Amino acid sequence: MKTDILAYLKKYTTEAFNQLLADEELAFNLHSEESDFIRFSQSKVRQNTTVQQHEITAQYQLDQRTYRLRYNLTLDYATDMKKFASVLQQLRQDLPKTDPNPQFVPLVNNGLSETFKKATRPSTAEIIPLICGTFADSDMVGLWCSGPLRQAAINSKGQFHYFETDYFFLDYSLYDGPRAAKAFYAETNWNQQAFLNAAQQTKNTLSLLKRPSQKVMPGSYKTYLGPMAVAELMGMFYWKALSRASFEQGFAPLKKLHDKDVLFSEQFTLMENLSLGYSTPFNALGELSPQELPLIEKGRLQNFLISTPTATEYKLTSNYAEPNEMMKSPEIRAGTLDEAAILKELGTGLYLSNLHYINWSDPQAARITGMTRFACFWVEKGEIQGPIQDLRFDETLYNIFGKNLINLTKNQQVYANTSTYLKRELGAMKVPGALLREMNFTL
């Protein structure tokens, strides 16, 4: 019989809290998923994996000290309680051997909530023939992922936040020899016609790549970055750029923005926007983060992401960011550029659908490097001439979203988080395309 995870969690945590001594504090975070992963290559199945994974993290606190220990639940109550007893014994033994933690935050009750979301979607048995059939005339490679995912933040002060969702995505690309077009399909509810239309649109993009390949030499070019390319750039804001703890500890790519030595364009506004609905409303501590938090507004830094542990250490005010101070649901606000006017406004230059493998090349200067990828074109007088060979860029965020930003598109795309390292990640981002005066390509 299938276990009711929520009921099991309530029983398990109640019993665990009953075992605490007077001064001990304990919090639990749950990550539970039942995932079907179908890996496609050549429009056929390369690997199929189904995963039942229930991780629980016990955060034990005593005398200004904190230790987090993560382990798996078997969903056999006696086995799991026995494991908890050994975990508690280890924590009681190890923690006193360390010093007080400057980021120590006493546990508090941040309330109760239970959220349930559910997607309607084909079963895995239905989706495999459907995807193989839809792309039988193409060379498709990618990943289907579906199934329930649950997260919770519970503590011994009475807090109990639980979030359960069931979603799907198809993250794929179509190839014609070395030429490729990238796409995602993820909706709240499966829509067969919308899926088929999106698949056809990707096939149409691929056909554009049949035009003669264009050789573009390194240099600076007027550039249009499609929403997927902007989403890749957004990754650099995740990578410690907006973390207050990182800023305090010396990794500070946005220091010039903080010091107002340089500003981004007035057209650039970056928000943390939980109302997109793809992430939990609570953080790992169970705190309820604001629905919207301006990070960079009209080109000026408004807020770093500040977790309560960081706020404690540096005597700041928390904005209830996750302890890792990464965005969960960022949005770059739309601009005024019409979809239909992109090529005309670009005139002559590069139309880049995707970027790849971006890294800091000089974090102090917010300088980054990366590659073009998938459907990228050379455009002359508003007309696509043909695909380009991959180019390397090396450019600062200040130039891209500052002095060189001409406009952002009216249209924004929402991309659900498709990360599956170790486990599935919640979250999403909403981004427009961006037209740049110039971008620097080096190789």
Next chain:
Amino acid sequence: MQTEFNKYKKDADFVAFKTIHERTRDISVRDGKPDSFHEFDDAGLLIEVMRNGHMGYSATCETTPEGIKHAFAKAIAMTDTSAKFPVFKFDEKIRPPSKGSYQSASKRKLDQLSMAEIYDFLKQTSLRMKINDKIISTTSDAMIITCQQNYMSSAGAEFDQTFDIVINSMAATAREGKETQTRSLHGGRGNCLQIGAEHFNLESALKDCDQISSEALELLTAENCPTETCDLILSPDQMLLQIHESIGHPLELDRILGDERNFAGWSFVQPADFGTLQYGSPLMNVVFDPTVAHEMASYKFDEVGNPAERKHLIKNGILQAGLGSLESQMRSGLRGVANSRASSWNRAPIDRMANINLEGGDLTLDEMISKVENGVIMFANKSWSIDDYRRKFQFGCEYGKRIKNGKITTTLKNPNYRGITVPFWNSLSGLTKPDTVETYGSPYCGKGEPSQIIRVGHSSPYALFKNIEVFGGG
């Protein structure tokens, strides 16, 4: 688990059970005080089933009889559907009936290392780096991993492997005015070994701390790396990334076969290149070698039972073999290695690197430097980026030195370089002797859908490249 396995071993054309129990203690101390204490006690089961030539997987942490029954039924159902649309029909040769065991070489097992000992080591090293008010942050951390892997199959395989792994890093960040620079022990988490508790030698670590913090301060007033084309010497703690990104990944046969095109990328290497492509200069000899004691990714069998052997990937500059598992070898008809590996019990095995090593040459480091009229030597990786075909790369290091007329002169900050894989390796013009080879690795090699990280090892001597584009920051 044997009892449970016996219940199901005849219920498919092939059945295997792999259990993983891995304990990771990830302890970080900053400025002499606790930063984060995380531990992960991960245990679970991966079931492999072959139906009609297609291999499918079911992973579960519900390792009870009921949980295994449910997982096995899901594996069969999903694999039966998938087997109607297979990329390739395999046979039992992809899962050999290997038997044996492996254990990391260590003098004192890591499970005997107490939290108090770890914390004391990290606290003392972290405090030691704080030599000056300009040092604004010092971090000392360690990932201490013990992993037990057990595999049994209906083909008769039965092996277990136990790994003791330490990943130890230390870093100091210095600031003066608007300048901030970080120097670390071999760059990020490059300092990785299979080793026991004897790794934590405080006397030796404190010497490393002194060098790290003094070089962080030195970088505050250093000149920027010049922008020019010149000779470039890379230290082993940068070569690890150069080998990883521009040799390891492009040689993975599943990339060459196209499985990674949507995520990690394809490869410039074509099947016809094996045995013919002049990948690098004749000085270049690269081996796949999971048999080296203490190197990060050593083992006796890969995770489907293929016995590990040392093999040349590149010999005298000519491409010899790819990094392909038995599955990829069967699909491609190419020679491969024992490299079917997974990040844990919850992911299917794919083609991965293990230890990829560049062999030493015939120069001392002084002799190598004396050959450089105008150049730069760079140490410790801090930035990496390469295209999806593994051609055009750009890497950055923490610390550089100018070389003029055969002698090291001034310190350089923000040293970066870029190039294209095959021309770059063909510009290799010197390697230091085998006794200068240093061994590093990474715990974070990413690949696969669903995504996986894996531990890899890389050893290298110092290497001299001619006419490379170098540049600084700003």
